[in-house]
Amino acid sequence: MSLLNEIELLKQAALAELKAAPDLAALEQTKGAWIGPNGKFTALMKQLGTLPKEEKPAAGKLINAAKVELEAVLVSRREDLELKAALPKEPTDFTLPGRRRTLGKLHPLTQVTDDIVRAFRKIGFVVADGPEIEDDYHCFDSLNTPADHPARDSQDTFYVGQASSLFPNCESDPSTSTAGAGWKPALLRTHTSSVQIRVMKSQPPPIRIIAPGRVYRRDNADATHNPTFHQIEGLYVDKNVTVSDLKGTVEFVFKELMGSDVKLRFRPHYFSYTEPSMEIDFTSALVKKLGKDWLEIAGCGMVHPQVFANVGYDPEVWTGWAFGFGIERIAMLRYGINDIRLFYENDARFLRQF
Numbered sequence: 001m002s003l004l005n006e007i008e009l010l011k012q013a014a015l016a017e018l019k020a021a022p023d024l025a026a027l028e029q030t031k032g033a034w035i036g037p038n039g040k041f042t043a044l045m046k047q048l049g050t051l052p053k054e055e056k057p058a059a060g061k062l063i064n065a066a067k068v069e070l071e072a073v074l075v076s077r078r079e080d081l082e083l084k085a086a087l088p089k090e091p092t093d094f095t096l097p098g099r100r101r102t103l104g105k106l107h108p109l110t111q112v113t114d115d116i117v118r119a120f121r122k123i124g125f126v127v128a129d130g131p132e133i134e135d136d137y138h139c140f141d142s143l144n145t146p147a148d149h150p151a152r153d154s155q156d157t158f159y160v161g162q163a164s165s166l167f168p169n170c171e172s173d174p175s176t177s178t179a180g181a182g183w184k185p186a187l188l189r190t191h192t193s194s195v196q197i198r199v200m201k202s203q204p205p206p207i208r209i210i211a212p213g214r215v216y217r218r219d220n221a222d223a224t225h226n227p228t229f230h231q232i233e234g235l236y237v238d239k240n241v242t243v244s245d246l247k248g249t250v251e252f253v254f255k256e257l258m259g260s261d262v263k264l265r266f267r268p269h270y271f272s273y274t275e276p277s278m279e280i281d282f283t284s285a286l287v288k289k290l291g292k293d294w295l296e297i298a299g300c301g302m303v304h305p306q307v308f309a310n311v312g313y314d315p316e317v318w319t320g321w322a323f324g325f326g327i328e329r330i331a332m333l334r335y336g337i338n339d340i341r342l343f344y345e346n347d348a349r350f351l352r353q354f
């Protein structure tokens, strides 16, 4: 038999075998047997050299064309077999109920924060942010909080190291540091009030911001305390700002948040960065249901002139109010939650309810 005939016969046999390969493994084996380095088809190529000169071009052409055809059949068969391997072995019952994917939800504290932010945005406030690791300048000194203030005590504040290694340009005053001269402590912020300073230092008045965020205090966890919790700070600076602006704003936001039956009460208090300073008490049908007349909910006051001076605002020109309240407390009231620790346990049975 001539080589040309042989090529055609071998090709037909190879095609038949490739097309009949029952699975991917068999297909690869068939490929090796025919067109691999030791395959029968490859052996044919080697025989080319033994042909008379004038027959070589025709035979070479035929072999190449056959190889191309075999490669194409190989690829198409491989695709078919791959698809077959991916399909379910058992017939599919399309009448079975589907598998429902459970949807995630926002954490109740995030929901409450979003609602507070939404209420403030309605009256022109923007959200500001600041670092959770602070230096004592932003957390205390600049807020007119003296070195002997109890908040500076390591019983109340988490100190985490040298501020200068975290804030290369930190402005902490070493002479006021309780840890000794030269030591500029870095700490976990004990309140969001530090954001007031960062914002005022970075822009000229007027200012209308709220700053929600996480704060830290050395507390043992119990039903109403946790070493990590959340606050929202508010700061309004402009000309001729009065206490009635503060009361009107806070009242508007609480009515948006908790319903129109809420009542607020402002009680004199002391904070070193406001003068006068007040605490805000809150009551509603819900509070009464808890068997209480009033619940303390926030600290606030008119920004102290010294704080303005510290950030380079002229206290003779600018006036303002500030407040800070705890987000957990509001969320607990709103949802009737009696243990703050539930917020942090990430128990899906708890979180699913909100």
Ligand code: DAH
Pocket: 190, 191, 192, 193, 233, 234, 271, 273, 274, 298, 299, 300, 301, 321, 322, 323, 324, 325
């Ligand atoms: N920083 C205070 C706290 O953590 C709350 C507070 C009181 C914030 C008075 C203020 C303020 O901005 O003016 O208890």
